[in-house]
Amino acid sequence: MNHPAKVAERINYLDQITHGRIEFGTGRGAGSHEILGFLDHLGVTDTNQTKEIWEDVIREFPKMFTQDTYEGYQGKYWSLPPRKILPRPYGPSHPAMWYAAGNPPSYEMAGRMGLGVLGFSLDRWDKVEKLRKSYKDGIAQAEPVGAFVNDNIMSCIAAYVAEDRQKAFESYVNARPNYLVSNVYRYHDTFPAPEWMPKWPETLPEPTLEYAQMASEFGGIVMGDPDDALKQCKKWEETGIDQLVFGIGPAPIEDTIKTIELLGEHVIPKIDTDPEVSTARYRRQAAGG
16 A cells, blocks of 8 residues: 555654664555555455565565665566665664564464564453464564564553542443444454454444453453552463553543553553563664674
């Protein structure tokens, strides 16, 4: 949907202004509305074609990031003669590369390519082991497309944290998050939808306080007071994933800011004790640092 060279320029620009903190995630796309609309000029009529399109470009990004003059490429879906890709990355090597994965074969494939996994389907503790094993099996045989292996598996889940547990539950219920969830499955219509997901225009019923209590116990949401949040995050840590990222936003802004503040004060310092982010270390080591 975007020319690869322009994407590389944007990533390098963001790498410059963040002093090397940008990380580069890619994916095949997950909605026919988007894929078939933007790729009509390529004659794409089947969303499964995006796998071939993604594979046609992913190995070229590290070259565009690091070669003084990019050597150029002639592929099925895009081409570019030799050109300078500017600006250059900030500091050594290039930004860490990630892949948005949903099913076990994708996890294993990402591992073999040395890509970190953006695990948006890892929404419960009991889902982790199978997908984690698939990824780590791939990592064990990694032939990285970039300058280094980004050995990282990340889970993205929601978070509602307040100084009082009941207030956190109320914030979750009042945010009415299931309309957003229903829209996600409506728009990303190539996602494997669970059996309980109704067909649009029907939407999931909004959660009750009783459901909030149950949701906080099965791992799909970090929710409660700071002690609850710490216990839940530690349980995620025990599953063996490398990173936990919080999807926040449906709640009122004041509740969202309080969640960020409480996680930053009471949870993150007790879990994230490494002074260097793993991706920064991989990047530094790849450059001989």
